[in-house]
Every structure is written in C-alpha cells, then in structure tokens.
Amino acid sequence: MGGVKQKASWTYLIQLYEWDKPRGYFSTFTKLTDAHVLPSKINKMKVSCCAQVFGNSVGKFMQCLIDAESSVLPKEAEGTAKLFLFLNKLFDSFNGVNRAPSEENQLKCAISTSAHKVFWHEAISVITSMKFQERGTEKLSRPPSLKNWVWTIRGMQYIWDKLSANGWQYLIPRHFNQDAIENFFSCIRAHGVRNVNPMCTSFITSFKTLTLNNFCSPKSISANCEDDLSTGA
Known part of the structure; x- marks a missing residue:
C-alpha cells in the first residue's frame, strides 16, 4: 500500500474488542458483537457484519490507540488499521446512494466525475499484491475473494465507461x-x-x-440481501 509492505492480523481486532467490550456504556464499538469478531462465532453469511468490522470507526480508533502508544495495541498493529480503513473506502465506493459526494466522504456517492476511478486504480494495485498467511505456518495463499474483488472493480469500470460514452451523467x-x-x-x-x-x-x-399468489413474501426471512421493494410480478 503506497509502495510499502504492510502486515495485518485479526488478532489485533480481537485484542481491541476484548478491551472495549467490558467498558459497557462507554464502549466505543456498540455495534460489534462476538458474531462480528470471534472466529468461532462469526456469521459468515452476513455482509453487514463484515461491513461493520471493516468500518471507519474501528480503523480510526485502532490507529488513535497506536499513535497514543497505549498498552492496548502495539505499533505492529498499524498495518491492520490501514487495511480496515482501506476496505471501508472500498465498500463505500460500491455503496453510494447520493448523487453528489459529501465533504466527509468523497467515495460514497454516485459514479461520475468523482474520485472513484483514481481510488479503484489504487485499490486494484493493493488487492493484487495481497496474500493470506496461514496461522502458525509460512504458507501464503490468495483466496478467490481477492480475485473476485478485482473482477468487480474492473467490471464496474467497464460498465461506467460504456454508459458515460452513451450520455449517462452518473451511476x-x-x-x-x-x-x-x-x-x-x-x-x-x-x-x-x-x-x-x-x-x-x-x-x-x-x-x-x-x-398468482403475488410472490407470497418479498423475501426469505434469512435472506442475505435487502428488500428489493418490488410489488408482485
């Protein structure tokens, strides 16, 4: 990232979570639960859990504790904080709903003359350089999720190039x-x-x-997606 090799570890998130959870009313991460953080309890089919972990607040607070040289996280956790902030920006770039960007977030908006292209170019470089290391070994691997993220970015870039060439102002x-x-x-x-x-x-x-039954129900109770607001056939 930025030409510098970084290392991230889920262990630092667990340390942060276990330090923050007992603070009760003064807890910083009110949305995080065991199902977000602890590997044995993680709900792998809930995208919301993933998005809340790799959120702006988690990454920034983690970096603040590192900068303050607190006893909660070591300096080595900085790569983890940077990864969380990077993934938050990546999620935001595909989750924009407003036409114009806000001052706080230039990526969570419609694709137009925005910062999406610049960021996606950087994101592809970062993702293609990522490798996962199996715990307790030196073995490195590249799971399909990395390749699929690159496909998603390039696919959206291709679609936007086609649409903008045909007069679309935003997507x-x-x-x-x-x-x-x-x-x-x-x-x-x-x-x-x-x-x-x-x-x-x-x-x-x-x-x-x-x-004939007007689709009985808009979606399954356990569906991993939002209601599409359709009204029958």
Whole structure:
C-alpha cells in the first residue's frame, strides 16, 4: 500500500474488542458483537457484519490507540488499521446512494466525475499484491475473494465507461445489485417447504404459483440481501 509492505492480523481486532467490550456504556464499538469478531462465532453469511468490522470507526480508533502508544495495541498493529480503513473506502465506493459526494466522504456517492476511478486504480494495485498467511505456518495463499474483488472493480469500470460514452451523467452503485433476483430465488426455494434443488418442471410450476399468489413474501426471512421493494410480478 503506497509502495510499502504492510502486515495485518485479526488478532489485533480481537485484542481491541476484548478491551472495549467490558467498558459497557462507554464502549466505543456498540455495534460489534462476538458474531462480528470471534472466529468461532462469526456469521459468515452476513455482509453487514463484515461491513461493520471493516468500518471507519474501528480503523480510526485502532490507529488513535497506536499513535497514543497505549498498552492496548502495539505499533505492529498499524498495518491492520490501514487495511480496515482501506476496505471501508472500498465498500463505500460500491455503496453510494447520493448523487453528489459529501465533504466527509468523497467515495460514497454516485459514479461520475468523482474520485472513484483514481481510488479503484489504487485499490486494484493493493488487492493484487495481497496474500493470506496461514496461522502458525509460512504458507501464503490468495483466496478467490481477492480475485473476485478485482473482477468487480474492473467490471464496474467497464460498465461506467460504456454508459458515460452513451450520455449517462452518473451511476448509483448501490442500486446496481442482484438482490431482486436473489429474493426471487429465495421464494422459489421456499415454495413447497424445501424446494432447494428444483428441476425445470418444478421451477416453472413454482414460478406460476408465486406469480398468482403475488410472490407470497418479498423475501426469505434469512435472506442475505435487502428488500428489493418490488410489488408482485
């Protein structure tokens, strides 16, 4: 990052969380729970948990404790704080809903003549250089999530280049998602109690029934996506 090799460790987040949690009413991270931080309890299917951990407040407070030379975190944790802040900016760049950027956040807005292109160029460089080290070994690996982040960034860059060339003035990235189709497939799987692997015939039958019933429910209770606000077929 910035031409400097950094190292981050989940251990520092656990240390910060265990120090902050007993403070009760004066706790800094009120949204964080064991399901966010402790590896044995992490809810891997909740994107909100991931976004709250890699948030601006966690990264900045971690850096403040390091700069203050407190006993909570060592100087070596600085790479972890920088990674958290970087991932927060990456999330924000794909989650903008307002057309114009705010003074506090230049990335959580529509893609137009904003800072997205500059940041994404830097982000691809950072992500492609990342490696994960297995605990207790020297083995390094690159999980699919890194490759897929690069695909996502380049894909959005390509789409925006095409749209802007055809006269589009801006694109709101938060509206660019597959929640609607995920909600639809959740309804298909829930039809008939447990229709988790439907054949073509049963899929068509479920589709017809759901259409007639006005899609029963907007989404599955355990769905990992927001309500798409659709009103029937």
